[in-house]
Amino acid sequence: MKAVINTLYEAKLAELKEKIDAESIPVQLTIVTVGDDPASKVYVRNKVRLFEALELPCHHIILPEEGTTQADLDGLAEKADHPILFQLPLPNGLEAPDLPAAVDVDGFGSEALGQLVLGQNPVLPCTVQAAIDIVEAHCGEYSFPGLKVAILGRSNIVGKPLAIELINRQSTVSSFNSRSDLAAVDWNQFDVIVVATGFHGTLDNTQFIEGQLIIDVGINRIDGKLVGDIKHQDGHLSAAAITPVPGGVGRLTCLNVLGNAVKLCQSK
Structure with a gap:
């Protein structure tokens, strides 16, 4: 799957570069972080580097953990006139402002999610688009109708919006969460399994069969290594196609921040 x-x-x-150059789209992005979360620093650095490589403006606003209020974040959101994102997680009970869809590059706000339910969304949440x-790359662009998909995880960032988008595409979707009896599930019945629980070992690679596509969204640090939500049993080579961690979904998620910014700036 790494080659895919x-x-x-x-x-x-390459497609984004061509579109930006051909249509002279004035793409820019603002990233807001609060505090000094190590994981957030890595994610933000990757996004900033991508924009810098294309010589596009990427404004990084760093706010201190102590003293930053919800009003500070809401004020930045109200002034935003181009794509903006508030890097999660936010400390001290702070919440990302509910952005209007026109600047909501992450697609997390209520307006963007409402448009997603209606099939009218300008952008998808970046990890959802990655999935x-x-x-599409593995199964084919026209494979969605009737595709049997299992989604493990019900977050507002991945699980719920991905389920909605797949339903919009006429896939057959089964949703599982922390209260589901995963041991009783026959995983072989699904064409695609998306694991986005944030917990390493939710499933392991011995549970999959040839022909399945397994999308591992998780990023966990175990014994100093980055691993996904799927545990890879020593010595077992799975017959299924499983996305790598790192270098899989996360890499495409970062690229889709740029893709969403292009779409939002293009629509202005």
Whole structure:
């Protein structure tokens, strides 16, 4: 799957470059972080580097953990006239402002999610778009109708919006969460399994069969290593196609921040 991800990434990046240059789209992005979360620093650095590589403005606003209020974040959101994102997680009970869809590059706000339910959304949440891209690349662009998909996780960032988008595409979707009896599920019945629980070992690679596509969204640090939500049993080579961690979904998610920014700036 790593080769598929790399090919997909390079193709999408080239397409975005061509669109930006051909249409002279004035793309820019603002990223707001609060505090000094190590994981957030890595994610933000990757996004900033991508914009810098294309010589596009990427404004990074860093607010201190102590003293930053919800009003500070809401004020930045109200002034936003181009794509903006508030890097999660936010400390001290702070919440990302509910952005209007026109500047909501992450697609997390109530307006963007409402448009998603109606099938009228200008952009998808970046990780959701990454999952859709992987399914298209592996199964084919026209494979969604009737595709049997299992989604583990019900977050507002991945699980719920991905389920809605797949339903919009006429896939058959089964949703599982922390209260589901995962041991009783026959995973072999699904064409695609998306694991986005944030917990390493939710499933393991011995549970999959040839022909399945397994999309591992999780990023966990175990014994100093980055691993996904799927545990890879020593010595077992799965017959299924499983996205790598790192270098899989996360890489495409970062690229889709750029892709969403292009779409939002293009629509202005």
